[in-house]
Structures are given as structure tokens and as C-alpha cells.
Amino acid sequence: MNIHEYQAKQIFAKYGVPTPRxxxxxTPAQAVANAHELGGNIWVVKAQIHAGGRGLGxxxxxxxxxxxxxxLASEILxxxxxxxxxxxxxKTVNKVYIEEGADIQDELYLGIVLDRAREMPVIMASNxxxxxxxxxxxxxxEKIIKVPVDPxxxxxxxxxxxxxxxxxxxxxxxxxxxxxxxxxxxxxxxxNDAELIEINPLIKTKxxxxxxxxxxxxxxxxxxxxxxxxxxxxxxxxxxxxxREASQYGLSYISLDGEIGCMVNxxxxxxxxxxxxxxxxxxxxxxxxxxxxANAETVAKGFEIILKNPKVKAIFVNIFGxxxxxxxxxxxxxxxxxxxxxxxxxxxxxxxTNAPEAAEILKNAGINNVISATDLGDGAKKAVEAxxxx
Amino acid sequence: xxxxxxxxxxxxxxxxTGKEGTFHSEQCxxxxxxxxxxxTPNKGGQEHLGKPVFNTVQCAVNATDATVSxxxxxxxxxxxxxxxxxEAGIKLAVIITEGAPVRDMQAAKAYAVKHGxxxxxxxxxxxxxxxxxxxxxxxxNIFKKGNVGLIxxxxxxxxxxxxxxCKEGFGISTAVGIGGDPIIGLSYKQLxxxxxxxxxxxxxxxxGEIGGDLEIQAAAYIKENITxxxxxxxAGQTAPAGKRMGHAGAIVSGGAGTAAEKMAALEAAGVKVxxxxxxxxxxxxxxxxx
Numbered sequence: 221m222n223i224h225e226y227q228a229k230q231i232f233a234k235y236g237v238p239t240p241r242x243x244x245x246x247t248p249a250q251a252v253a254n255a256h257e258l259g260g261n262i263w264v265v266k267a268q269i270h271a272g273g274r275g276l277g278x279x280x281x282x283x284x285x286x287x288x289x290x291x292l293a294s295e296i297l298x299x300x301x302x303x304x305x306x307x308x309x310x311k312t313v314n315k316v317y318i319e320e321g322a323d324i325q326d327e328l329y330l331g332i333v334l335d336r337a338r339e340m341p342v343i344m345a346s347n348x349x350x351x352x353x354x355x356x357x358x359x360x361x362e363k364i365i366k367v368p369v370d371p372x373x374x375x376x377x378x379x380x381x382x383x384x385x386x387x388x389x390x391x392x393x394x395x396x397x398x399x400x401x402x403x404x405x406x407x408x409x410x411x412n413d414a415e416l417i418e419i420n421p422l423i424k425t426k427x428x429x430x431x432x433x434x435x436x437x438x439x440x441x442x443x444x445x446x447x448x449x450x451x452x453x454x455x456x457x458x459x460x461x462x463x464r465e466a467s468q469y470g471l472s473y474i475s476l477d478g479e480i481g482c483m484v485n486x487x488x489x490x491x492x493x494x495x496x497x498x499x500x501x502x503x504x505x506x507x508x509x510x511x512x513x514a515n516a517e518t519v520a521k522g523f524e525i526i527l528k529n530p531k532v533k534a535i536f537v538n539i540f541g542x543x544x545x546x547x548x549x550x551x552x553x554x555x556x557x558x559x560x561x562x563x564x565x566x567x568x569x570x571x572x573t574n575a576p577e578a579a580e581i582l583k584n585a586g587i588n589n590v591i592s593a594t595d596l597g598d599g600a601k602k603a604v605e606a607x608x609x610x
Numbered sequence: 611x612x613x614x615x616x617x618x619x620x621x622x623x624x625x626x627t628g629k630e631g632t633f634h635s636e637q638c639x640x641x642x643x644x645x646x647x648x649x650t651p652n653k654g655g656q657e658h659l660g661k662p663v664f665n666t667v668q669c670a671v672n673a674t675d676a677t678v679s680x681x682x683x684x685x686x687x688x689x690x691x692x693x694x695x696x697e698a699g700i701k702l703a704v705i706i707t708e709g710a711p712v713r714d715m716q717a718a719k720a721y722a723v724k725h726g727x728x729x730x731x732x733x734x735x736x737x738x739x740x741x742x743x744x745x746x747x748x749x750x751n752i753f754k755k756g757n758v759g760l761i762x763x764x765x766x767x768x769x770x771x772x773x774x775x776c777k778e779g780f781g782i783s784t785a786v787g788i789g790g791d792p793i794i795g796l797s798y799k800q801l802x803x804x805x806x807x808x809x810x811x812x813x814x815x816x817x818g819e820i821g822g823d824l825e826i827q828a829a830a831y832i833k834e835n836i837t838x839x840x841x842x843x844x845a846g847q848t849a850p851a852g853k854r855m856g857h858a859g860a861i862v863s864g865g866a867g868t869a870a871e872k873m874a875a876l877e878a879a880g881v882k883v884x885x886x887x888x889x890x891x892x893x894x895x896x897x898x899x900x
Contacts, residue, residue, distance in 0.1 A: 305852075334712060336793070337822075337827075339719060371713070440858075443713065486764060486856075487860060488765065488856075489766035491819060491849055495846070495847045495848050495869075495886055496887065498848045540766045572769060597886065597888030
């Protein structure tokens with residue numbers, strides 16, 4: 221689960237990680253009130269969406285008067301913000317963050333992610349802040365400093381010294397401040413079961429202070445149950461409505477661009493089914509894992525969600541029954557076709573436990589848009605042909 | 611021969627008396643697995659499925675000499691269960707549970723390694739030595755005895771692959787579902803040498819997916835050390851970047867962990883890489899009848 225910048229900064233503040241002062245607003249009037257409350261004579265109006273690159277997309281602007289705060293808030297609120305991470309349709313801005321201006325001397329980058337190869341968190345830092353870090357990593361990987369921290373010992377001074385010396389921070393007072401910043405960030409990463417923290421940019425002010433000018437955080441979904449305060453930060457408007465609906469039925473769904481709907485048990489086989497459709501010359505319309513507890517209701521829900529996509533020209537049901545019995549799935553498909561009007565051909569491949577019984581059930585039911593397949597390759601081929609004939 | 615487990619392996623079950631633990635333990639016993647007992651706190655002294663129940667793993671190990679534990683406890687208790695098993699001298703923990711927090715697994719795995727305990731999973735179907743010992747949730751009837759070793763991140767692709775191998779007239783020595791979480795126990799790199807050393811295994815199927823670099827590590831290892839033919843499939847060639855495809859670890863992030871790079875690395879290591887899982891059986895036949 222991801223959260224907004226203003227929420228990440230609330231967590232930063234709780235742990236003493238310094239940030240500029242700011243207040244979130246839902247309306248231009250609130251934005252004005254926030255600017256008055258913050259005081260000063262320069263403010264930044266920042267769109268709150270779960271995507272990077274907001275500045276380049278026109279979602280972050282500087283205001284030099286309260287009137288300008290109001291104008292910019294009106295402009296940014298409810299705009300469809302397009303960045304390199306939102307896709308061409310962009311994302312609707314529902315909130316803006318009004319922040320005091322900061323006097324920037326240097327822009328750095330600081331992040332923490334799980335290093336899967338080392339099986340421990342790694343702190344990443346760079347002097348190339350303010351740019352797309354993926355590009356820095358690709359073009360000049362030597363400019364990203366990586367310091368793994370073993371949670372068995374936690375963050376120690378030597379981790380901090382590696383960071384500051386490799387970044388070239390020479391002033392002792394600044395070294396102390398930066399190490400303290402990184403240590404607090406590491407602690408909040410661990411204590412909140414974060415999956416990712418990125419501060420880009422982390423700025424050094426002319427006074428030699430380090431501030432988190434931005435903040436991005438993602439959390440381990442499996443650990444959210446023990447962090448109700450973070451679960452409360454969930455913004456469902458940021459999530460795909462179909463994916464969310466599917467998850468409520470225990471289905472794992474992701475929509476894609478193609479024409480062949482897929483309903484599969486198991487995440488690996490679901491990806492393998494998409495790959496096979498592609499290999500046979502078709503295009504998958506979605507990823508859908510019905511999980512191990514598929515029944516008539518979940519199969520019907522799966523059909524309903526797949527068919528919401530008008531581009532779907534055929535549906536490939538690919539089940540390898542292990543503990544799940546194929547005859548039950550076959551009955552589930554029959555029930556589901558009564559509950560949902562399936563307007564396209566359904567190619568069904570049921571293999572594994574009780575597959576012959578399942579084939580019999582489907583044959584006897586005599587539904588004219590159900591096409592049986594003998595194996596994965598056969599099913600994918602028939603699905604591609606059926607979609608092409610539509 | 612086989613790897614890691616066989617008909618003599620003594621197995622206990624942590625989370626023995628729960629719904630999942632009960633159902634799957636029953637299936638394993640029916641398959642022939644030598645389950646010698648189980649652990650459920652406060653149920654010590656009782657009997658379940660005809661086997662003794664113990665309060666702690668230590669009591670179970672002392673009484674039964676079990677060396678392997680199959681773990682079915684709920685996600686937030688997984689780390690505790692794994693560390694308890696390691697402390698009690700278990701040699702291999704097979705963690706079936708899905709949804710264990712990553713931070714917990716990081717600590718639990720580090721502790722297991724320190725105690726010399728191997729782990730498989732979490733979020734996996736388990737391990738099976740065909741017609742001898744099934745420790746997990748896979749449908750046992752698919753796995754006919756034979757000379758192909760199988761390693762897979764995905765449960766259903768394990769079944770798909772094993773089924774095709776058997777339909778081509780071959781069989782499985784041992785199949786290991788290693789799980790698709792960001793931090794897992796035994797991986798390709800540790801299992802490949804076991805299959806290489808196993809006299810029964812003549813070919814190896816490895817099924818991977820997007821995310822992380824375990825398949826890349828495997829490719830480097832195969833190139834230097836593996837003489838037996840390897841067939842590989844990598845799931846997620848058509849998966850969009852930045853999206854988590856069902857498994858917690860199946861995500862292409864920052865352009866890394868793509869199917870294309872893994873397939874290229876494996877091909878360069880001399881592995882027969884198939885583009886669709888539908889081709890696994892045929893490819894195994896090809897490498898074994900060459």
C-alpha cells in the first residue's frame with residue numbers, strides 16, 4: 221500500500237525527521253487558510269497523488285502571495301495530472317499540500333528499500349537529487365551510494381559515516397545532522413514495516429540543515445494488520461476500482477490492454493497463461509488468479525469483472541485442479557453463466573483432479589459458447605482463434 | 611535416491627490441529643509421509659490423526675527425532691514458528707503459510723541460517739519426493755516417480771510442469787515449490803547442486819517468474835557447475851512493469867527483474883528456455899532423448 225506525500229511527512233514528523241512545515245487542503249479556501257497559518261511570503265502548492273514526476277507534469281507550483289496560493293490551488297485541485305508514472309490518462313488531484321518555501325542549497329536523494337539479494341534493507345543515497353533516480357541508476361550507477369543495514373544489529377554510526385563520507389559531506393555539524401536523519405529514517409522504515417521510502421529531493425538549506433522536501437512511502441501489505449494507523453491512511457480513490465472489487469472476493473485481478481480475458485488458478489499459471497496467449501499470437505486482457513477457493517460465486521464475479529472491459533472478445537478459463545476439484549469448477553462455470561450474461565466464447569481447460577468428470581458436466585450442459593480444450597497450449601490456441609473470429 | 615526428503619524422513623507439523631494443518635496432514639499421511647507428530651500449544655498429550663500432539667517443537671523433537679517440520683501457523687506467527695523449529699534442532703522447515711510479513715521472514719531466515727536449518731517457502735506448495743514423501747499441499751497423484759527434478763516459484767506451474775513431464779512418459783524425482791515471496795528459503799542456487807549430485811535425477815526443470823534476481827544467480831551457477839540438462843520457463847513476459855502479479859515478490863521494479871533478462875541469462879548458460887509453460891513437457895523429452 222502506498223500513501224501520499226503529506227501522510228509520509230506526518231510519519232516523518234513523528235520520528236523527528238525534519239521536513240518543511242505544511243498543511244493539506246481539499247479546497248482553495250482551505251489552501252488560503254493554510255497559507256495564512258503557515259505565515260511567511262512564499263509557499264509551494266503540491267498536488268497529492270500516488271505518482272512521481274508531479275513537478276514536471278505541472279502539479280507542483282510556487283506561490284509568492286496568498287492570492288497566488290488560491291489561484292494555483294484552484295488550478296491544481298481536480299486537474300487530471302499526467303506524469304511518467306500515471307499513464308497517459310493521468311490521475312485526478314483531490315488534495316493539495318500547502319508547504320512553506322525552503323531555501324535550497326543542495327538537492328540530494330535518500331531512499332530505503334529491501335535488497336532482495338542481500339535479504340536486508342539497503343539505504344541508497346546520492347548527490348543527484350531532484351532527478352528521476354531510475355535514470356541516475358541507469359546512466360551513472362556510481363553516483364548512487366548503497367549501504368545495507370542488517371536488522372540484527374540495526375543502524376550504527378559506521379553506516380552513517382559511510383554515507384556522509386561517500387556523499388562528500390565534510391562539515392562535522394552537517395555530518396552529525398545527516399547521520400541522525402538517516403538513522404531516524406531507518407528506524408521508521410523498520411518499525412512501520414515499510415517496503416520503500418524515497419526522499420527526492422532531500423535538501424540542504426543555506427543554513428546547513430537537511431530537510432525532506434518530498435516523501436514517498438510504500439508498505440508491506442502482509443504487515444498492515446499490525447499498523448492500523450497506516451491502514452487508516454489508505455486512499456481508495458488511488459486504487460483501481462476493479463482490482464479493489466476483485467480483491468474483496470479473494471480474486472487477484474490486474475487489467476491489461478488485450479482482447480482475451482483470463483481466469484486462472486494460481487499466480488504463476490495466470491502469468492504463464494498470459495504468456496502463452498501472447499506466444500500464440502493473441503493479447504491477454506487481464507491477469508486473474510481465482511485462488512485456491514474458487515466457487516460459483518467467485519467464478520461469476522470473475523466473469524463480471526472481465527466483461528466490464530468492452531475489448532474482451534473471448535475468455536480463457538485455465539484451471540489446474542490440485543486440491544481444488546475440477547468438477548466443482550465446472551459446476552461453478554455453469555452456475556456463473558446463469559448469474560452473468562457471458563456474451564463471448566468461453567474456452568475451458570480443466571486439468572488435474574476429477575478432470576474427466578468436469579468434461580462430462582460441461583458437455584452435458586450444452587452451453588453453446590463453451591469450447592472445451594485439452595491442455596494449456598490447446599486452450600490458448602482456441603482462445604486466440606475464437607477472439608480473432610469475433 | 612531423491613533430494614532432501616524420502617520415505618524415512620520423520621516429519622512434524624506446526625499448526626497440526628488447525629483446519630488447514632489437519633486437512634493437509636491427513637492428505638500427506640495418506641500419501642505415505644512419515645508424520646510422527648504435531649505441535650499445538652496447550653494441546654500437548656492429546657492425539658490427532660492418530661499421532662501425538664506436543665506443546666513445543668523441542669518436546670516433539672525429543673520424543674520423535676523428527677528432522678523436518680511442516681508449518682501451517684497463521685501469517686503473523688510464522689517467524690516465531692520458524693525460529694522455534696531452528697532452536698529445537700529441526701533441519702528443514704517447510705513453510706506453507708501465505709502472507710507472512712517480509713520483515714518477519716528476514717529475521718526468521720537469518721536465525722534459521724545461523725542454526726543450520728534449511729527452509730522452504732513461505733507461501734509455497736512444499737516439497738514432494740514422488741511416491742515416497744509429500745510435505746505440502748500439492749496433489750500427490752500427479753507426481754509419478756521418475757528422473758526429472760523440478761524447482762518452481764509457483765504452485766500451479768509446479769503441477770502443470772510435473773503433469774506434462776509425466777504425460778511425456780517421464781517422471782519426477784523430487785519437486786520443490788520454493789515460493790514467490792521477496793524473501794524465501796532454499797532457492798535454485800542451493801537446490802541445483804542437490805539435483806546435480808542426485809543419481810536418480812537426469813534432468814532439471816526450473817520455473818521462475820519476474821521480480822528479484824534468483825534466476826539470474828541460478829544462470830551463473832548453472833553455467834559453471836551443472837552438467838545435467840536444464841529446462842526453464844519464466845512467467846510474466848507479458849506482465850506490466852510496476853504491478854505486483856499475485857505473488858508478493860513478482861514485480862518488475864525500476865526496470866529490473868524482467869522475464870526477458872532472466873531468459874537471456876539462462877539461455878546464455880546453456881539452459882533450454884521455453885516461451886510458454888505448455889512447452890515444458892516437450893522440452894524435457896527433447897533434452898532427455900538427445
